[in-house]
Amino acid sequence: MQNKKIVPISKKRRNVIKVSGKKLILLLVVFVLLFFILVVRIGYIQFVQGAWLKQREYRQSTSNTVISAKRGTIYDANGKALAISAAVDTVSVSPQYINVKKDGVTDEYETTKLKEKMAKAFADIFELNYDDVYKKLTSTRSVETIVSKVETDKVKVLQEWLEDNNATAGVNIDEDTKRYYPYDNLASNLIGVCGASNQGLDGIELSYDSILKGTNGKLTTAISVTQDAIPDQNEQYIAPENGSNIYLTIDSNIQSIVEKYLKQAVEENKCSRGGNAIIMNPENGEILAMATYPDYNLNDPYVPNSTISEGWDELSGQEQTDRIYTMWRNRAVLDGYEPGSTFKVITASIALEENLIETDHAGDFYCSGIQKVAGIDIRCTASSGHGSQTLRKAIENSCNPALIQLGQKIGASTFYKYLKAYGFFDKTGIDLPSEAESSFWSESSVGPVELATMSFGQRFTITPMQLVKAVSAIVNDGILVTPHVVKQIENPDTGTIKSVETNQERQVISAETSEKMRSIMQSVVEDGGGSHAKVIGYTIGGKTGTSEPDPNHPENGYVASFIAIAPVENTKLVTLVTLYGPNGRSYYGGTITAPVVSQMLSEILPYLDIPSNGENGATTEKLITVPDVTNKTLSEAQRILSEAGLEYSYVGNTDEIVSEQLPKHGAQLTSGGVVKLYTKGNDERVSQTVPDLKGVSYAQAKIMLRARNLNISSKGSGIVVAQEPAYGTSVDEGTIINVTLQEQITQGQH
Numbered sequence: 001m002q003n004k005k006i007v008p009i010s011k012k013r014r015n016v017i018k019v020s021g022k023k024l025i026l027l028l029v030v031f032v033l034l035f036f037i038l039v040v041r042i043g044y045i046q047f048v049q050g051a052w053l054k055q056r057e058y059r060q061s062t063s064n065t066v067i068s069a070k071r072g073t074i075y076d077a078n079g080k081a082l083a084i085s086a087a088v089d090t091v092s093v094s095p096q097y098i099n100v101k102k103d104g105v106t107d108e109y110e111t112t113k114l115k116e117k118m119a120k121a122f123a124d125i126f127e128l129n130y131d132d133v134y135k136k137l138t139s140t141r142s143v144e145t146i147v148s149k150v151e152t153d154k155v156k157v158l159q160e161w162l163e164d165n166n167a168t169a170g171v172n173i174d175e176d177t178k179r180y181y182p183y184d185n186l187a188s189n190l191i192g193v194c195g196a197s198n199q200g201l202d203g204i205e206l207s208y209d210s211i212l213k214g215t216n217g218k219l220t221t222a223i224s225v226t227q228d229a230i231p232d233q234n235e236q237y238i239a240p241e242n243g244s245n246i247y248l249t250i251d252s253n254i255q256s257i258v259e260k261y262l263k264q265a266v267e268e269n270k271c272s273r274g275g276n277a278i279i280m281n282p283e284n285g286e287i288l289a290m291a292t293y294p295d296y297n298l299n300d301p302y303v304p305n306s307t308i309s310e311g312w313d314e315l316s317g318q319e320q321t322d323r324i325y326t327m328w329r330n331r332a333v334l335d336g337y338e339p340g341s342t343f344k345v346i347t348a349s350i351a352l353e354e355n356l357i358e359t360d361h362a363g364d365f366y367c368s369g370i371q372k373v374a375g376i377d378i379r380c381t382a383s384s385g386h387g388s389q390t391l392r393k394a395i396e397n398s399c400n401p402a403l404i405q406l407g408q409k410i411g412a413s414t415f416y417k418y419l420k421a422y423g424f425f426d427k428t429g430i431d432l433p434s435e436a437e438s439s440f441w442s443e444s445s446v447g448p449v450e451l452a453t454m455s456f457g458q459r460f461t462i463t464p465m466q467l468v469k470a471v472s473a474i475v476n477d478g479i480l481v482t483p484h485v486v487k488q489i490e491n492p493d494t495g496t497i498k499s500v501e502t503n504q505e506r507q508v509i510s511a512e513t514s515e516k517m518r519s520i521m522q523s524v525v526e527d528g529g530g531s532h533a534k535v536i537g538y539t540i541g542g543k544t545g546t547s548e549p550d551p552n553h554p555e556n557g558y559v560a561s562f563i564a565i566a567p568v569e570n571t572k573l574v575t576l577v578t579l580y581g582p583n584g585r586s587y588y589g590g591t592i593t594a595p596v597v598s599q600m601l602s603e604i605l606p607y608l609d610i611p612s613n614g615e616n617g618a619t620t621e622k623l624i625t626v627p628d629v630t631n632k633t634l635s636e637a638q639r640i641l642s643e644a645g646l647e648y649s650y651v652g653n654t655d656e657i658v659s660e661q662l663p664k665h666g667a668q669l670t671s672g673g674v675v676k677l678y679t680k681g682n683d684e685r686v687s688q689t690v691p692d693l694k695g696v697s698y699a700q701a702k703i704m705l706r707a708r709n710l711n712i713s714s715k716g717s718g719i720v721v722a723q724e725p726a727y728g729t730s731v732d733e734g735t736i737i738n739v740t741l742q743e744q745i746t747q748g749q750h
Contacts, residue, residue: 590749
């Protein structure tokens with residue numbers, strides 16, 4: 001048997017096989033390790049990140065649209081809407097979803113053309129800058145807002161364009177609301193404004209924000225990768241809860257009257273720091289009007305008014321913001337001032353309540369023109385003095401020395417007890433934001449001089465609202481009530497109404513003292529320095545006020561004010577008008593502020609149907625009712641007017657037909673009044689500038705107006721102390737100029 005030769009495997013061959021086995025083992029180990037890592041990763045994703053990934057997937061496949069709640073409407077006391085929310089839309093885009101695909105691949109050229117086309121459409125429809133819109137359409141951000149709070153009619157135009165051009169993908173239209181103020185500037189500093197998100201920023205809009213704003217709703221729907229809605233049975237809709245409606249105590253008609261005369265007073269007297277006015281019902285604390293001038297347009301709250309616009313473009317952003325906030329300020333509750341002589345009624349009420357003095361006891365006070373206090377001479381405005389006086393006469397004359405003597409009788413401790421009772425050390429509690437506090441000396445710091453100046457209303461500050469609240473207590477049988485501007489709150493869904501009840505805080509003085517004070521305040525108007533506040537047919541009481549410049553801020557100038565009560569018996573209105581920094585013919589409250597109060601109350605009292613006492617004005621000229629001469633020939637109109645005792649002015653031929661007349665049919669003119677006639681062929685208006693009538697007699701005023709083909713209507717007797725329209729106003733010929741006449745007063749007007 002032939003032995004076969006066994007050939008041994010070469011060493012090299014053995015090594016190759018050996019190495020391959022190691023690799024196999026290594027691969028197996030790696031595979032097991034990777035499998036373990038994968039299992040761990042899957043476990044981590046499943047158990048650790050599962051909830052988060054589920055939410056992310058849900059967010060990517062669903063659309064959550066906020067449905068804005070409708071902000072409640074603000075109404076005046078008569079149900080007139082002063083602030084409303086209208087439906088608008090916000091348009092945004094998701095740029096990554098705006099594209100054109102061919103065979104599943106984005107065509108860059110066609111996508112660019114589409115975005116250019118869309119940018120032009122957006123710019124044209126919403127009046128935007130094309131370049132700005134195109135930049136947003138090509139942005140890398142997930143969402144870009146094209147336009148906010150745009151009217152729905154423009155959005156409908158956009159929707160039609162998108163559908164016609166098959167370009168709806170990536171365009172989002174969300175419902176929203178926008179705040180509108182139908183009367184622009186009316187009660188602007190009181191109502192306040194809303195921000196971009198419909199949140200209240202100032203005024204009533206801020207203080208009642210939680211009640212007005214409501215709760216937003218939500219719509220959840222499934223969406224495709226192109227952000228288009230997919231019909232889904234799981235769609236969820238959570239309805240918004242609309243905000244409640246608010247009814248104010250403010251009467252817009254009274255507010256308009258107050259604002260008209262306040263504006264006129266500020267402009268006529270060149271008041272460097274404007275003015276404000278408040279009218280309150282002392283029985284229930286309802287504010288019927290609250291005005292600040294200059295004001296601003298609620299629909300353009302970031303546009304500076306004339307008083308803050310000087311050098312606007314040179315201001316920094318923060319400086320501009322500060323000025324805007326200044327423009328928004330409701331000075332009646334936010335700014336302190338020295339009340340001056342209006343505060344004397346507070347001092348007098350304390351002394352009467354403490355039985356320290358009688359109303360008409362002769363010789364209680366003596367004024368030589370100077371009162372020496374702790375070595376300091378404090379002068380009276382009557383340099384020669386008032387001599388011997390009763391309390392009534394001292395208040396009529398607004399005599400500082402007499403009030404200093406009265407303060408000395410009262411003493412600091414008692415004075416401060418009543419200041420606290422009247423609420424001067426606290427905020428009034430009015431339902432408006434950021435109310436300011438008063439600034440008095442601490443009681444321990446009050447020496448003879450401080451007590452003296454405090455007695456006649458100087459060297460401390462209060463807000464106008466604090467003074468109105470305290471004087472309201474004086475004339476409300478001594479009962480202090482909390483002022484408020486909201487009357488009712490209405491739930492628009494259920495119709496339920498919550499009324500704001502009168503809050504009587506405490507009894508400060510007795511009803512007997514209250515009656516005495518009303519009598520004294522009536523004397524101020526009838527026989528003292530407040531005579532310019534008279535209103536024919538009504539009993540008016542009041543007190544003048546003139547605050548000297550603050551030594552620390554002399555640039556602020558004087559403050560002229562007048563506080564009035566009407567009628568004196570069963571008082572329904574407490575009115576305060578304050579003018580800051582007057583630079584006109586006078587700075588005395590009795591001279592420039594009392595006539596403003598008279599103008600306001602002359603319209604407001606009849607409007608409120610408050611009975612007149614039947615007195616007639618002093619002007620005895622017979623009034624003629626203007627006949628209707630429209631649709632008649634000029635020659636016939638002339639004959640009718642002449643027979644009625646009236647003059648006429650016209651341009652045209654006598655055979656032309658009268659198309660319009662001024663004053664209109666039914667107006668009341670005195671004999672010789674002029675009627676301006678216009679025809680269809682000659683209807684161009686002829687204007688005249690109203691002359692300055694203040695300080696002249698009725699006869700002089702009538703002559704000055706007649707020379708300009710203007711008419712006069714008057715109340716009272718004496719010299720003209722107020723006029724409307726104001727001096728310098730341009731009016732059409734035939735316009736009636738209303739003037740208020742008062743007897744001239746020389747003392748007690750401060």
